[in-house]
Amino acid sequence: MILDSLLPDAVQNHAALLAAQAALSAQASALAHLVRRLEALRRTVPTGDADFRWHGAAHSAYSSSVRELGGRLDEAIAVAAAAHLDSRRALTAIDARVR
Amino acid sequence: MSGDSGLTISGGGSYAVASDALFTDAQALEAVAQQLAQAVHELGRIDARVSVALLHRADAPVSALDAEAGIDSAVRLLDAAGSRATTIAAMLRLSAEGYGRAERLGERAVQELAARLGYGVGLLLLPMLVSVVLPALPIAVATVVLASVLAPGWHSRVPGAIGAWLSDNNRVLTNPATVALVRAGAMSIDDVIAGVFRVPPAAVQALGDEGVGIVGLGTSAGFFTLVGSRFGLLSDGPVASRAVVQRDVAAAPRGLAERLDRIPQRVRTAEGGRVGSHVLVERYSQPGRPDRFEVYITGTADFSPVAGAEPFDLTSGVTGIGGLPAASIDAVRLAMADAGVTANSPVQFTGFSQGGLIAAQLAASGDYNTAGLFTAGSPTGQIDIPADVAVIELEHTDDIVPALGGTRTDYNAVLVEREAFAGRETPEGVAVPSHDRGEYRATAVLAERAGSDQVGAVVDRLDGFSDGATSVVSTSYVAQRR
Numbered sequence: 145m146i147l148d149s150l151l152p153d154a155v156q157n158h159a160a161l162l163a164a165q166a167a168l169s170a171q172a173s174a175l176a177h178l179v180r181r182l183e184a185l186r187r188t189v190p191t192g193d194a195d196f197r198w199h200g201a202a203h204s205a206y207s208s209s210v211r212e213l214g215g216r217l218d219e220a221i222a223v224a225a226a227a228h229l230d231s232r233r234a235l236t237a238i239d240a241r242v243r
Numbered sequence: 244m245s246g247d248s249g250l251t252i253s254g255g256g257s258y259a260v261a262s263d264a265l266f267t268d269a270q271a272l273e274a275v276a277q278q279l280a281q282a283v284h285e286l287g288r289i290d291a292r293v294s295v296a297l298l299h300r301a302d303a304p305v306s307a308l309d310a311e312a313g314i315d316s317a318v319r320l321l322d323a324a325g326s327r328a329t330t331i332a333a334m335l336r337l338s339a340e341g342y343g344r345a346e347r348l349g350e351r352a353v354q355e356l357a358a359r360l361g362y363g364v365g366l367l368l369l370p371m372l373v374s375v376v377l378p379a380l381p382i383a384v385a386t387v388v389l390a391s392v393l394a395p396g397w398h399s400r401v402p403g404a405i406g407a408w409l410s411d412n413n414r415v416l417t418n419p420a421t422v423a424l425v426r427a428g429a430m431s432i433d434d435v436i437a438g439v440f441r442v443p444p445a446a447v448q449a450l451g452d453e454g455v456g457i458v459g460l461g462t463s464a465g466f467f468t469l470v471g472s473r474f475g476l477l478s479d480g481p482v483a484s485r486a487v488v489q490r491d492v493a494a495a496p497r498g499l500a501e502r503l504d505r506i507p508q509r510v511r512t513a514e515g516g517r518v519g520s521h522v523l524v525e526r527y528s529q530p531g532r533p534d535r536f537e538v539y540i541t542g543t544a545d546f547s548p549v550a551g552a553e554p555f556d557l558t559s560g561v562t563g564i565g566g567l568p569a570a571s572i573d574a575v576r577l578a579m580a581d582a583g584v585t586a587n588s589p590v591q592f593t594g595f596s597q598g599g600l601i602a603a604q605l606a607a608s609g610d611y612n613t614a615g616l617f618t619a620g621s622p623t624g625q626i627d628i629p630a631d632v633a634v635i636e637l638e639h640t641d642d643i644v645p646a647l648g649g650t651r652t653d654y655n656a657v658l659v660e661r662e663a664f665a666g667r668e669t670p671e672g673v674a675v676p677s678h679d680r681g682e683y684r685a686t687a688v689l690a691e692r693a694g695s696d697q698v699g700a701v702v703d704r705l706d707g708f709s710d711g712a713t714s715v716v717s718t719s720y721v722a723q724r725r
Contacts, residue, residue, distance in 0.1 A: 195264055
């Protein structure tokens with residue numbers, strides 16, 4: 145920190161830009177990988193259509209529960225995918241400034 | 244994955260009873276919950292890579308801060324989804340457990356009712372029946388004598404006639420309700436006998452299956468062999484086994500269907516003789532390790548109650564259910580000894596019908612170093628197998644043969660059930676089509692494809708038994724009563 149304070153602002157900003165660029169790049173890559181994994185995981189969530197030999201309310205309650213779970217997971221994947229896009233967008237902007 | 248297999252899975256050390264589809268879904272949800280927990284953890288690490296302070300220092304665009312907020316939101320949503328998956332899976336497991344416990348209670352209630360009814364039948368109805376039949380006995384004897392003179396050998400045609408009637412009306416036997424009745428009936432025979440001998444009800448209840456279980460199905464079977472032997476029926480005798488064929492086999496079996504395929508078949512020829520073997524012993528050898536053995540045992544080959552040369556007959560079946568030294572069990576022991584199986588040799592058993600009963604008796608005897616047991620259509624309900632043995636049993640809910648073994652007491656064995664003729668016509672001319680080996684093979688294939696872990700884990704253990712074997716030699720044995 146003492147060393148930082150001796151450096152000119154421009155140099156400090158550039159160093160922060162480079163650090164942010166590296167961190168955002170790693171974040172975007174990790175998010176892309178995670179979104180792909182979550183999409184694959186989404187396909188393993190039961191559909192709720194399997195025949196348990198249950199009748200009436202019990203099976204429809206189960207079916208609606210797994211459908212709700214699927215919906216929650218879809219929402220989480222959409223949010224993670226949006227975070228990935230935001231990271232990419234920020235990275236593009238920082239790339240331009242570093243160049 | 245296997246939602247329409249029609250399989251019901253139970254056992255494996257749990258009370259849970261449910262369709263394979265339910266267990267498969269529960270496992271899938273548990274896996275989803277586990278993966279979501281990992282995803283939450285990973286998002287936390289991703290989030291830690293970029294700090295808001297760094298983004299401010301770098302004067303990063305707003306989208307970078309949006310990404311941070313998005314990650315936080317994704318963590319919350321994934322965490323909630325994981326909790327939801329865990330809850331649904333737990334509810335499924337609880338329902339299976341609850342159903343299993345309710346079924347067990349129901350079974351026990353039916354058993355108690357059947358025991359009381361059986362005792363009443365023995366105490367009141369049978370003496371009444373005897374008092375009605377006794378006066379007509381001289382006429383019946385005279386009829387039998389006359390029939391023997393006019394039509395010699397008529398009595399040997401009686402089982403055939405019964406068989407023909409059953410073949411024409413096989414839906415009567417191929418029915419889960421009949422099977423449940425047979426099971427309850429098998430469990431209450433001891434109560435009928437106790438009623439006949441006017442044993443005090445309290446003593447019957449205390450000693451019977453509903454009490455400490457000293458008296459039960461085994462006692463009934465023992466009683467029948469004792470009484471039958473006075474009339475020349477169900478009278479067992481010594482047996483001898485001899486090796487008939489020895490050959491090298493390419494590999495040990497994989498899965499359940501391949502194991503069923505290796506069980507020898509003993510069939511009657513057109514001339515009235517019998518061909519085929521009773522027992523097949525496979526020896527798996529590997530340098531530096533003791534030889535391991537897998538024993539395959541055939542089912543009942545003769546249904547006559549009069550013991551003849553064929554040891555795999557009704558007499559052995561009844562004596563075997565009674566836990567008594569049956570000729571068929573001795574035949575297998577002799578074959579195993581001849582093949583080189585010692586008390587220390589690791590061994591697995593596979594048996595169909597009576598073969599499965601023998602296999603279970605041998606596995607439960609403690610006389611062998613048993614690693615695994617696989618039975619199909621066998622009356623093994625009352626046999627407790629040591630918990631360290633990998634056991635899988637196939638039963639058709641519309642097959643009366645397994646029901647003859649009474650209600651199940653061993654909850655470590657994985658039981659795979661299927662109604663063989665649910666929603667389809669029974670074939671003509673077969674008395675008990677649901678006991679057909681081909682039908683059990685179809686169930687074995689379905690069980691191999693089952694998604695539930697209980698089944699997969701046991702099949703893996705059975706298959707792992709022969710891992711590393713460099714040579715497989717099979718020897719077939721034929722047994723004969725002396």
